[in-house]
Amino acid sequence: MNLFRRHFRRILPVLAIIGPGIISGSVDNDAGGITTYSVAGARFGYSLLWVLFLTTFSLAITQEIGARMGLVTGKGLASLIREKFGLNWTAIVMVILFIANMGTIAAEFAGIAGALEIFNVPRFASVLIAITAVYFLVTRGNFKRLERIFLVISFFYISYIISAFIINPSWGIAVKSLVMPSFQLNNAYILTLMAVVGTTITPWGQFFIQDYVVDKKLSKEDLKIERGDVFLGSFLTNFIAFFIVVATAGTLFAQGINITEAKDAAIALKPLAGNFAAVLFSFGLLNASLFGAALVPVTTSYVITEAFGMESGLNFRVRQAPYFYGLFAFSLVLGGLMVIIPSFPLLTILIVSQALNAVLLLPIFIFLYLLSNDKKILGNYVNNRLINAVLIITFTGVAIASSIYLFSLFFPKGF
Amino acid sequence: MIYFSQLVNKNIYFNKKIFGKIIDAAVFENYPMPSLSKIAIKKNNKKVTITPEAINFSHKFPILKSAHAPLLPFDEKDFYLKEDLLDKQVIDIDGKRLVRVNDIILESNGELKVIGIDIGLSGILRRLGVGKLAKLKDRVLPWQMIEAFDYETGNIKIKLTQNKLNSLHPAELADILEELGTKERLGIIEVLNPDTAAKAIEEANPETQEAILEQLPTSPLKTIVEKMHLSEFADIFYKINPLRIREILGLLGIEKARRVEKLLDFGMDTAGGIMTLDFYTVSGDKTAKEILIELSNLSHKPEAILITNGHEKLIGTLLTKDLVNCDQLSVVKDIVSDRKFTYANIDFSQILRIFSQYHLRLLPVVDKEKKPIGVISIDSVLGNIEERQEENESI
Structure with missing residues (x-):
């Protein structure tokens, strides 16, 4: 019996190290994620799958860099930027992060509003209730337990996989679309393309993974296992995304239905759930959005207050860390209020915020590149050539897509 | 009173022409406050240092007093205020916590001395050029009350306050260890006396204990593990690298290693798992x-x-x-x-x-x-x- 127990306990450390990558990956499939993939599948069929395929590698590499920097230095990304580049650059990065995160938070509330609109709950009511609920869940509740509940409910995504198999699409073409790039020169296609990138790789995700690894005090010896964790997390994220696209392409795209409201996106689950599709979809979207609405404001506030050297973290009381709680409440309320403006289409908020994340990723990538190649900081753990190549290619790709989109905004007739 | 942030990146003039740009300043560790020993300047894209006496700081902009002041080579080993202190984390001995240096406060009294650091929001706003936005009180820590690290190696650089670190309660040290970066954490452990270090490690959370025991060089490791309770090793036995645990058991000697082994047979949530072996x-x-x-x-x-x-x-x-x-x-x-x-x-x-x-x-x-x-x-x-x-x- 002792022998068994000893063997079992040998496995435990592996379980402790696995986590940051998987969680960071699951949160990527939040309100913005589900919506973006649904829209991508509904409007463009399989023709954006190649972007999804490529971003899997970009996501894996950027998450690996974040995890590695956290493991080796024991410091968060904001700390490294502050110590290496000084206060002015830190302030600029924090402004960028704040804007990107406000977009993401607004998207989470748009997801909550959209999910509850299916049951005819008016927007202002659902958002106001959600703001209050999230504030008290985070400040009074138990964050770890919240995280576990969220992860369990994440099994909802399996319904997309089942749905996709019931539809029985032409798998050959779907898989071929993964590796065969195609391109459409129109506004909507480029916007959706950027949203797909921006919902997968995000500025806040970059800060999150590194802080999470630092918090767990993982060390260089754990690097191999942690790499496996982030690679698995990145793969799972886009594995699910693939099935969301296939399921929506097989239903909505095939029938020529465009998504204008959340309940349209629910049609993708009809092959599995029939008339319950809307309820199932609403439930899944609400769970993902609520967790995102809790996690993103906390991370935002944590990173920013820490970068400026203020008391930071949920283990402080409100009076001990006024800036931390103040910023948390502020970003929560501001993000929610953006959604309440009645004439603002929820879908636009959801998609544009993800595309915005992709644009704002560009400056973050520059800092990431410089820091992860700095021998003074990482010693022998600096990037190898392959990682640098993926980073540069991703940067170039996002930069080109962003330029084309900006160009298309100013010259819409040229397209 | 001069803010270091307002000195750095300023041009030095000589005969109304730009002589070079101040990029950093090294300090000389004398008691009770360090004085500036060298001003690092960038001249023709080269880093050189010059003695502070050669510069007149009392004008609107710094002026070089004489063209004959010797330029010395830039020595990486010195403790530099920008490279090693500004924007970095230091230990606030009095408050028993980690703080970030938002600005450094100098005093000009014949020579330039470092009198303290600014850790408040006002320092941030001033450096961002929006200091007038809000009237906030400076939060200043006197120099004697901080402990700083070398940026590149993480070692404790200023040795003057070392004894104060040892005077902190092990539980307070443990809190600081939990917050620190990897290099700095090991830097502290190495300057603490082994008794205090062992107690601080015991008080830290298991993740921090593992991180320290996995990465500490062998010589301090030996003196520290000898002072620690054996049950601590049993708690983290399966969480740290097997090669490292073998090394630690080797350092403890056969007798103690056997007792650790014995503890391992009990589950973590049982009496055997939480008991200590030191009794009389x-x-x-x-x-x-x-x-x-x-x-x-x-x-x-x-x-x-x-x-x-x-x-x-x-x-x-x-x-x-x-x-x-x-x-x-x-x-x-x-x-x-x-x-x-x-x-x-x-x-x-x-x-x-x-x-x-x-x-x-x-x-x-x-x-x-x-x-x-x-x-x-x-x-x-x-x-x-x-x-x-x-x-x-x-x-």
Whole structure:
């Protein structure tokens, strides 16, 4: 019996190290994620799958860099930027992060509003209730337990996989679309393309993974296992995304239905759930959005207050860390209020915020590149050539897509 | 009073022409406040240093007094205010926490001295050029109250305040260790005296203990692990690198390594898992006076002693305070304070109940033959409760 127990306990450390990558990956499939993939599948069929395929590698590499920097230095990304580049650059990065995160938070509330609109709950009511609920869940509740509940409910995504198999699409073409790039020169296609990138790789995700690894005090010896964790997390994220696209392409795209409201996106689950599709979809979207609405404001506030050297973290009381709680409440309320403006289409908020994340990723990538190649900081753990190549290619790709989109905004007739 | 942030990146003039740009300043570690020893400047894209006496800081912009001031090479080994202190984390000895340096405050009194650091929001706003937005009070820490690190190596650079670090309570040091970056964490451990270091590591959360024990160089590791309680190693045995744990057991010696092995056989949530192996037993036939003499030879007096009969079987526990207060000629087996004991496989929740029900300070753990194998103190019970609670918190 002792022998068994000893063997079992040998496995435990592996379980402790696995986590940051998987969680960071699951949160990527939040309100913005589900919506973006649904829209991508509904409007463009399989023709954006190649972007999804490529971003899997970009996501894996950027998450690996974040995890590695956290493991080796024991410091968060904001700390490294502050110590290496000084206060002015830190302030600029924090402004960028704040804007990107406000977009993401607004998207989470748009997801909550959209999910509850299916049951005819008016927007202002659902958002106001959600703001209050999230504030008290985070400040009074138990964050770890919240995280576990969220992860369990994440099994909802399996319904997309089942749905996709019931539809029985032409798998050959779907898989071929993964590796065969195609391109459409129109506004909507480029916007959706950027949203797909921006919902997968995000500025806040970059800060999150590194802080999470630092918090767990993982060390260089754990690097191999942690790499496996982030690679698995990145793969799972886009594995699910693939099935969301296939399921929506097989239903909505095939029938020529465009998504204008959340309940349209629910049609993708009809092959599995029939008339319950809307309820199932609403439930899944609400769970993902609520967790995102809790996690993103906390991370935002944590990173920013820490970068400026203020008391930071949920283990402080409100009076001990006024800036931390103040910023948390502020970003929560501001993000929610953006959604309440009645004439603002929820879908636009959801998609544009993800595309915005992709644009704002560009400056973050520059800092990431410089820091992860700095021998003074990482010693022998600096990037190898392959990682640098993926980073540069991703940067170039996002930069080109962003330029084309900006160009298309100013010259819409040229397209 | 001069803010260092307003000095750095300024041009130095000579004969109304730009001579070079100030990029940093090195300090000279004299007591009680360090004075600036070198000003690092960038001249024709080369880093050089110059003595501060050669520069007049009292004008609107710094002016070089004489063209003949010698330019010295830039030495990486010096402690530089921008490279090693500004925007970095330092330990606030007084507040017993980590703070970030938002600005450095200098005083010009014949020579330039560092008098303190600014850790407040006002320092940030001033450096971002929006200081006038809000009137905030400066939050200043005097130089004597901080402990700084070398940016590249993480070593404690200014050795003046080292003794103050040792004067912090191990639990406060543990909190700081938990927050620090990897290099800085090891830097601190290496300057602490081994006793304090061992206690601080014991007080830290398991993740931090693992990180330290996995990465500490062998020479400090040996002196520190010898001072630590053996049960600490059992707790993290399976979490750290197997090669490292073998090395630690080697450093402990065969005798202690065997005892760690023994502890491992008990589950984490049982009496065996939380007990410590450091206890003191005496034969019950001795008198109180004899035992007091025995104890007076020990450097570390136990809080309680275990009384055994002729066959090394447990009779009971005797608190040292009861030993002092009793009739000195009585035989100790007749005056034991308490006769309760437990077995190694008993669940923690039951242990907790026994402790609170009988208001115990110490509970012996015995084997099947009732021979004592360890003790559980109220401290380890509290520590265990705290750890369980921390497991439920995050961020």
